[in-house]
Amino acid sequence: MTTSYKPFESITTVACISVGTIGAGWAAYFLARGFRVQAWDPAPGAEARLRALVDAAWPALTELGLAPGADKNNFSVSTDLAEAVAGVGFVQESAPEDLELKRKLLADIDAVTAEDVVIASSTSGYAMTEMATAAATPARLVVGHPFNPPYLIPLVEVVGGEATAAAAVEWASGWYDFIGKSVITMDHEVPGFIANRLQEALWREALHMINAGEATVEQIDRSITDGPGLRWPIQGPMVTFHLAGGQGGMAHMLDHFGPSLKSPWTRLDAPELTDELRNAVVAGVDEAEPRSVDELIAERDAAIIAIQKAVAQVRTNSR
């Protein structure tokens, strides 16, 4: 039997299961796109925290443009899973990264959700193959991995597990695209997906340099913000290196610089996370950035909007 999933246009309500930073960020995004959100979270104070995050995100979302009928109060919070998924057209699970917890939760969600509804997990660390083992209907379980904050960063990486139906992966990709996300559909599971692998590679090298006393936290961050980071919202690493090849482009670059891939520019293994390295990194961050996490989040969000607007304007002008 092939299940037909819901037509995107028919969906008015979505469920956000577990509304920590990521789940609440998803809820804010869905509200801004005009959906009703039914949240589930058993933690005490979950509703107040969700409301606080939505309130904090709303000015940014308003600036980016709300969908007709969007209402930041159009949500409910329940501690009853069946109540949270009743009548929804889509489920986004964003529980803490704990394999056993996710396995059980996805099975529980699956058991109470209508069969024509796709259920996506925000996991950044697990493959759906290992998370879906307890679910009765693994065919409709997919990973829909967002980036923080999910209400501003467009990227969503979509991938299924071994038991996921191709139609569910296709539906989820189409759905995220329909609601305005930038979707990357992967055809098989790769730990860390794509963007996190790239970030992780950079992060490891940063830790190595701090460990070796070659750079401070402040220098590492400024080397990106005032250097290649200024290019990355408009051109990714591949086109960046394409331009490094001059008029000869990527072909010239690879033929000319290929041998330096072999040079010892990066370390070949992850550094040991000793107490010393851990403390040096923490102290370095405190020294480089004395402002509070909330202040940094507000500045980051304002910048992401301004950068997206700037890049969109430039793209419109240059095409």
Place this chain on the structure above:
Amino acid sequence: MTTSYKPFESITTVACISVGTIGAGWAAYFLARGFRVQAWDPAPGAEARLRALVDAAWPALTELGLAPGADKNNFSVSTDLAEAVAGVGFVQESAPEDLELKRKLLADIDAVTAEDVVIASSTSGYAMTEMATAAATPARLVVGHPFNPPYLIPLVEVVGGEATAAAAVEWASGWYDFIGKSVITMDHEVPGFIANRLQEALWREALHMINAGEATVEQIDRSITDGPGLRWPIQGPMVTFHLAGGQGGMAHMLDHFGPSLKSPWTRLDAPELTDELRNAVVAGVDEAEPRSVDELIAERDAAIIAIQKAVAQVRTNSR
């Protein structure tokens, strides 16, 4: 004897030695900052190419704000080194990345340049210790490594060689700061400096994913431009991970995610640059980005300006 280098305020003219993409980019920047530029380049057509690059960069530089008296025609191109460095207060060498060529050229520049002038090399690949071996006065030779395009990206990494005087490194850092650059002064030579090591780590992982068929060129670029790349102009990788720790910040992040440093998210060695990988990367770039190099450069430059303005505005508003 300790040489006193020139007071920054007294400098009106600088020499740009070799004006390919990087050297001409430096020349455009110096012109925009109100300096006279004396270029040296023995290649046929060098003057026309320099003029073309300065003309192309000038609207962007005008938008960012020209120094009083800035004149895009205030340059000369010579094939005589002594003529190019006569009367200048600073020399920026940007010859092709060829160790023997740079060794000889730096010795030749050193031989004809007044002793109170610091000479910087734009090299991205060599240590000054290995480049300065033929020079009579290695004490005033430093690396001043820019990012492409040098007329827009603020970052300059400054480091001396074993024979470089600390005073020359200090002078060069102060000078680049004086002319509006974001300076990172390194206290010892590290291959690739800082930002390129970070870029290189990311680039290697991207090549691995293409090699393994896990991601396309287009997916890799979009995973950055629509994902973490939107955060990097405002917050570097360290503060990004600081925020990934929630209110607990970097300490929580390291204590919570530290073990995953050991996970196999990134490969431990550089991929072999086989013809197959080389061709797949080149074809992938052509497919992902059919526009010409010139069109991409124009779009990149416009975006860098818009992003810098957006980020500066946000920083002003949030502090």
